[in-house]
Amino acid sequence: MSESAKKIITAIVILIIFIVCLALVIVGQRNIGLSGLLTMLAGLAGLVFLLWLYNRQYK
Incomplete structure (x- = not known):
């Protein structure tokens, strides 16, 4: 794969x-309720993870 x-x-x-x-x-x-909060936190954790991946290359 190129x-x-x-x-x-x-x-x-x-x-x-x-x-x-x-x-x-x-x-x-x-x-x-709690289910909505946990769903939002899971989405936020994913967005923070993507931000970490992006910033990792510019150390």
């Missing part, structure tokens, strides 16, 4: 994870 193909696949996977985490935050906001 280097450009790896970059494209990585970008697509990161985009899918971003969309899923954002959806978790939005769906969690609609649910009131």
Whole structure:
């Protein structure tokens, strides 16, 4: 697999994870109670993880 193909696949996977985490935050906001809070926290943890991945390359 070429280097450009790896970059494209990585970008697509990161985009899918971003969309899923954002959806978790939005769906969690609609649910009131502990389940909604935990859903939002899971989405937030995913977004923070993606931010960590992005910033890791610029150390």
